[in-house]
Amino acid sequence: MADALDVATRSFNINSKLGPKLKAAAEQNAILRIGWTNAGDPVPKNGELGLCPGLPKGAKIRALGKLGSWTAAFGNGGTFTIQGDVESYLGAGNDGNTITCERSAGNYAGYGMKSGEISILDGCGNDLGSQMEGGLIFVRGNAGQRVGGGMKDGVIVIDGDIGNDPGAGMSGGLIIVNGRCPNPPEGVTLRPVTKTELTKINKKLDGNDFEIPNDSVCLESTSQKDDLTSNNVVSSGDMSTIGLVPTDTPHKMNYITCDTVALIGERGETNTPIALPLPLMPLISDGEILSNFEHKSGLDNRIDTQPFIVSNNPRIIDFALVSIGNLNFIGPSLSECGGIVIDMLGLPSMNSEEIDGMLVALRSLLGQEKPFAFSNGVGRIDYLHKTSAYHRADLAICSIEDGTGISEPASLPLIGRSNKANLEDYYTDSVISLGFSANADDIVKFYAAGLKLVCCATPAEDGPEINRWLNEIHLELSTTLQRMGLESIDSLSRQNLRALDFETAAVSGLRLAGYERPLPHWFAR
Numbered sequence: 098m099a100d101a102l103d104v105a106t107r108s109f110n111i112n113s114k115l116g117p118k119l120k121a122a123a124e125q126n127a128i129l130r131i132g133w134t135n136a137g138d139p140v141p142k143n144g145e146l147g148l149c150p151g152l153p154k155g156a157k158i159r160a161l162g163k164l165g166s167w168t169a170a171f172g173n174g175g176t177f178t179i180q181g182d183v184e185s186y187l188g189a190g191n192d193g194n195t196i197t198c199e200r201s202a203g204n205y206a207g208y209g210m211k212s213g214e215i216s217i218l219d220g221c222g223n224d225l226g227s228q229m230e231g232g233l234i235f236v237r238g239n240a241g242q243r244v245g246g247g248m249k250d251g252v253i254v255i256d257g258d259i260g261n262d263p264g265a266g267m268s269g270g271l272i273i274v275n276g277r278c279p280n281p282p283e284g285v286t287l288r289p290v291t292k293t294e295l296t297k298i299n300k301k302l303d304g305n306d307f308e309i310p311n312d313s314v315c316l317e318s319t320s321q322k323d324d325l326t327s328n329n330v331v332s333s334g335d336m337s338t339i340g341l342v343p344t345d346t347p348h349k350m351n352y353i354t355c356d357t358v359a360l361i362g363e364r365g366e367t368n369t370p371i372a373l374p375l376p377l378m379p380l381i382s383d384g385e386i387l388s389n390f391e392h393k394s395g396l397d398n399r400i401d402t403q404p405f406i407v408s409n410n411p412r413i414i415d416f417a418l419v420s421i422g423n424l425n426f427i428g429p430s431l432s433e434c435g436g437i438v439i440d441m442l443g444l445p446s447m448n449s450e451e452i453d454g455m456l457v458a459l460r461s462l463l464g465q466e467k468p469f470a471f472s473n474g475v476g477r478i479d480y481l482h483k484t485s486a487y488h489r490a491d492l493a494i495c496s497i498e499d500g501t502g503i504s505e506p507a508s509l510p511l512i513g514r515s516n517k518a519n520l521e522d523y524y525t526d527s528v529i530s531l532g533f534s535a536n537a538d539d540i541v542k543f544y545a546a547g548l549k550l551v552c553c554a555t556p557a558e559d560g561p562e563i564n565r566w567l568n569e570i571h572l573e574l575s576t577t578l579q580r581m582g583l584e585s586i587d588s589l590s591r592q593n594l595r596a597l598d599f600e601t602a603a604v605s606g607l608r609l610a611g612y613e614r615p616l617p618h619w620f621a622r
């Protein structure tokens with residue numbers, strides 16, 4: 098861990114020093130160099146990762162050495178050249194950068210890119226151009242398996258041989274191969290390149306000192322995309338079969354103020370935690386719905402103070418959701434939001450080095466002092482918590498709707514055991530994400546079960562309706578706490594929870610109401 102932390106620290110330092118220089122260098126048309134001393138002597142880099150994220154238009158950077166994962170990701174029009182090798186996710190989420198790797202690149206080069214150009218001059222690994230939506234990728238040398246997997250648009254040109262399953266799942270774009278190409282999978286056709294395509298693409302490749310020969314082959318999608326969607330398995334329950342009971346504390350009067358604030362990001366003495374008025378982080382697609390909300394009703398304005406998880410246009414208090422759906426345009430918004438949630442369910446599986454690279458790139462844009470979270474399914478709860486603890490995430494968000502069908506009551510012992518095994522010695526807080534719009538009753542029960550926050554969809558993507566919902570939750574939370582004789586939501590515990598039927602008690606491990614203890618099988622070894 099010490100070596101990984103050292104590499105990440107070095108990488109953060111390089112990015113922090115480059116940041117203030119980028120705009121000035123762009124205005125002067127100057128090239129910034131990484132891997133040379135001020136006197137021009139070479140000092141090649143060795144493994145630094147996540148370097149140069151979000152390069153703005155006009156910025157020019159040249160690097161020397163071997164770089165790690167997520168180099169030059171989330172670009173917005175800059176120019177980046179690496180004289181050496183680079184690991185996975187080169188130019189991921191690219192939206193305008195011109196990137197040149199003068200040696201080899203790892204897996205997932207150009208992942209999810211939207212526009213720009215990536216040139217790799219000595220071959221690359223698997224999944225080149227995966228999920229790309231536009232732009233041009235040129236590779237001289239061999240490429241691995243699944244070239245252009247899931248691509249929607251853009252052009253990939255390979256002057257060399259490629260591996261199995263080329264174009265798997267592609268729905269648009271072209272893959273041009275000047276070399277050996279295996280038979281493509283179903284839905285992808287292999288044909289000669291047309292004269293029109295030769296002229297058009299060779300014009301794009303003008304700066305690469307290469308022309309596509311007329312005996313090259315072209316891969317393109319032939320499958321008709323229907324509007325059919327798979328029926329994912331959803332959760333089979335809710336929290337209505339779990340009850341809330343008071344302890345020996347007498348109830349409070351209805352005018353007593355109850356504390357419903359949840360603190361997140363409590364990393365240490367030097368970090369200022371974020372206070373959420375409600376232990377809730379609703380998910381919404383576009384933050385402009387919140388920014389444009391005009392408070393007119395007699396209800397309190399709770400939208401302006403409640404952080405949300407937002408896919409696009411987050412406000413300064415919101416957490417930006419980072420997923421494959423917005424990877425190539427969320428970058429410029431990161432410096433203006435309050436934190437990030439990384440949706441690991443939709444991204445490819447990554448090893449620790451690749452996750453570190455992604456975190457360095459994202460947090461260099463976000464700001465290291467701001468909190469971040471990982472999100473994954475309840476079926477991978479141990480992996481989620483181990484990853485969150487290892488990478489020092491502030492929140493580990495467990496999504497119920499991951500296709501396993503595990504119910505909310507059944508998830509409680511899974512999350513609780515993993516909390517104890519993987520998070521007990523860390524500051525990472527455990528959070529749950531629901532497939533329905535939560536109410537105060539749901540929030541209280543999950544909080545009593547040891548979960549710091551509840552994430553869920555809003556009842557509607559409408560400002561006044563969202564504000565009404567937040568006010569209802571605040572009122573009902575206070576009423577519930579007063580009934581239970583508590584002045585703070587932090588006083589809740591599993592002692593306040595009861596399973597109201599046998600099945601819920603069997604899967605949750607909670608005390609069965611009336612029986613007043615867990616069912617016997619929970620004590621069996």
